[in-house]
Amino acid sequence: MSTQPSLLVQLVTRTHLVTQILVGMVLGIILALVAPEAARATGFVGTLFISGLKAVAPVLVFILVMSAIANHKQGQPTQIKSILLLYLVGTFLAALVAVAASFLFPTKLALVQPAVEASAPGGIWEVLKSLLVSVFANPVRAILDGNFIGILAWAAGLGVALRSGAESTRLLIADLAHGVTAIVRLVIRLAPIGVFGLVASTVAEAGLDVLLGYARLLAVLVGAMLFMALVVNPAIVFFMTRRNPYPLVFTCLRESGLTAFFTRSSAANIPVNLQLCERLRLHEDTYSVAIPLGATINMGGAAITIGVMTLAAAHTLGIQVDLPTAFLLCVVSALSAAGASGVAGGSLLLIPLATSLFGIPAEVAMQVVAIGFVISIVQDSVETALNSSTDVLFTAAACIAAERRG
Incomplete structure (x- = not known):
């Protein structure tokens, strides 16, 4: 009897985390089908897991970015410019795929x-202004609110300032980064239990019947996102690295996209992505900044959602869309997607911004948003999986390309 706990611990530690998550997913589906009431109760476990990720992510990003910049050695290259360009190009190409x-x-x-009672932005300037305001947010408020633009700005500023500080101060910040990372590893180890609760409660509450009426819309949305993940993104990675992109693509989808699918939050998936970058042996000074930045502005899945839902509304109302207007929609979708919040359903409230290009009334636009919330059980999950896995994919591609050139 005394050996049973140790055997269980060995089994857990030796089994890959992704395998454990898949087991949790299967068990969650079984529980939802066999005992729906019990499955609904497990939703609390999933909520705790997401809350844990969201709680550690802002502190982790703040400490890690500040430490990376403060301890950065002169002449040590980073690939932030290349990654930022990949983020922008990838989001725009996603908008083209959607159109x-x-x-x-x-x-x-x-x-x-019925129309959704929500506040949607009134124009591109409002989205960009909101992003700019986020940069100058109070640092404590930025961490409390999970405002990653503000967190990045303050972490970068303090990191630069502390580069001329005492060596002991920089070592203290590095030790803090290691300590927070250890806590993050513990939270991530609970992912199988969290996914079990999320899957069980979601299947028990929503089922699949509600999605049948929107099967064609879902097929277009998910199909476009899969095309982006399996065709366009690999082509971008091949262009950067000149090697077979699919091993890296599938690794990112499996180890980042899977957890993002269930958490439905790019922000909550930041700790997972940072751990994956560490396992891929990427440059820490690069990924510690690129990953939280990607969770904020690299929103290819959001661009697809905005584009497809907007054109679905146009087709429904019989509005003819010419090529110049379609191209303008791509630009608007890409810029709007960069302003989408890193939480579940963050892209849906940007649909009225895009539908305004076609003169579609706000009342109709918000009805389209309502449909988006109905199908979000699938749409938002796939969207977040694409967004979050692409953060790691493009970061890794830029690092590999730099190694190839060097």
Whole structure:
């Protein structure tokens, strides 16, 4: 009897975390089908897991970025410029994919849902202004609110300032970074239990019947996101690295996209992505900044959602969309996506911004948003998986390309 706990511990430690997550997912589905009431109760476990990730992410990003910059050695290269360019290009290409998919497979909506009471941005300037205001947020408030733009700005500023500080101060910050990272590892080890609770409660509450009425819309959305993940992104990585991109693509999808699918939050998945970058042996000074930055502005999945839902509304109302307007929609979708919050459903409230290009009334636009919330159980999960896994993918591609050139 005394050996049983040790055997269990050995089994857990020797089994890959992704395998454990898959087991938790399967067990969650079984529980939802066999005992729906018990499955609903497990939702609390999933909520705790997401709360844990969201709690550690702002502190982790603040300490890690500050430590990386403060302890950065002169002449040590980083690839932030290349990664930022990849983020921008990838998001714009995702918007192009969304427009192409919507023209190839036009979809109409049944606009019968009541309008959603929510506040949507009134224009691109409002989105950009909001991002700019976030930069100058109070640092304590930025950490409390999970404002990663503000966190990055303050961490970078303090990191630069402390580069001329005492060696003991920089070592203290580095030790803090290691300590927070250890806590993050503990939280991530609980992912199988968290996913079990999330899957069980979601399947028990929503089921799949609610999605059947929007099967075509979901097919276009998910199809466009899969095309982006399995065709466009690998092409970008191949262009950067000149090697077979698919081993890296599948690693990122499996180890980052899987957890992001269930957490449905790019911000909550930051600790997972940082751990994956560490396992991929990427440059810490690069990924410690690139990953939280990607969780804020690298939103290819959001661009696809905005584009597809907007054109679905246009097709429903019989609005003819010419090529120049479609291109303008790509630009608006890409810029709007960069302003999408890193939480579940963050891209949906940006749909009215894009529909305004076609003169679609706000009341109709918010009905489209309502449909988005109905299908978000699948749409937002796949969107976040694409967004978050691409953060690691592009960061790794830039680092590999730099090694190849060097």
